[in-house]
Amino acid sequence: MQKWFGVIANIIRPVVDDCFFAEQILPRSFEIGVAFMPRKGANHIRLVAGLVGTKAHTGLPPISWLPIDNLQREQVAMRLRGAHIYLSTSVQEGLGLPPLEAMAAGCLVVGFAGGGGLDYATSANGIWLPDEDPWALADALLMTIQGCNFPRSRRTNRPIRTYFSSSTRQSVITPIRPSEFSCRN
Numbered sequence: 001m002q003k004w005f006g007v008i009a010n011i012i013r014p015v016v017d018d019c020f021f022a023e024q025i026l027p028r029s030f031e032i033g034v035a036f037m038p039r040k041g042a043n044h045i046r047l048v049a050g051l052v053g054t055k056a057h058t059g060l061p062p063i064s065w066l067p068i069d070n071l072q073r074e075q076v077a078m079r080l081r082g083a084h085i086y087l088s089t090s091v092q093e094g095l096g097l098p099p100l101e102a103m104a105a106g107c108l109v110v111g112f113a114g115g116g117g118l119d120y121a122t123s124a125n126g127i128w129l130p131d132e133d134p135w136a137l138a139d140a141l142l143m144t145i146q147g148c149n150f151p152r153s154r155r156t157n158r159p160i161r162t163y164f165s166s167s168t169r170q171s172v173i174t175p176i177r178p179s180e181f182s183c184r185n
Helices: 042-054 073-081 097-104 134-147 158-164 166-172
Strands: 032-036 063-067 085-088 108-112 126-129
Touching (some): 042 063, 073 097, 085 097, 097 108, 126 134
Parallel strands (some): 032 063, 032 085, 108 126
C-alpha cells in the first residue's frame, strides 16, 4: 500500500471464530484422530489414507479418519477438538482458514499450505510440505503418528489466538478515510 498509494497500512489478519479455540480439552481415545476436508484434495486424501493404511501392520495405533463435511461451525469445532491431526490438502487457496481453525482447536497440522497459508505456515506451528505431493504427505503423516505420544500430548493454541482472534482483529482495524489516498501522476 505504501509503495503504490503512499499509505501505511496495518495487516488485517483473518478471524478464527471463537468456537474453535479449545479452552477445554476433550478426552481422546486410543485411536489417532485424523481430521480432513473431503472436498479439498480428495484424490490426495484417498492416496494418503491408502498408503498409511498399508502400514497398519507395523504396530501403529489405530487411525480414525474424521471427515469434516456438511457440518455446522460448532460441529466442525467439536470434531477438530476431538482430533489429534488435521490433514491439510489445500491447494491454490487465497487463505487457508481450515488449518488455522484446526490449530486453534489444538490439532497438529500436517500437509500443504495451499498458497494463502504461506502467510502463517511455519515449522513452529505445523508440518508443512510442498503443495500437491501426496507421497510426501503420506510419509510425513506416518512419521508424525509413529513419533508422537498423542493421547497425552496437546498442542497449544495461544499463538493462533494471539494473531487470529476477533479481539486481536478489532485492535488493528482503523477507519480508512478516502482523503488518505493520493493519486500519483
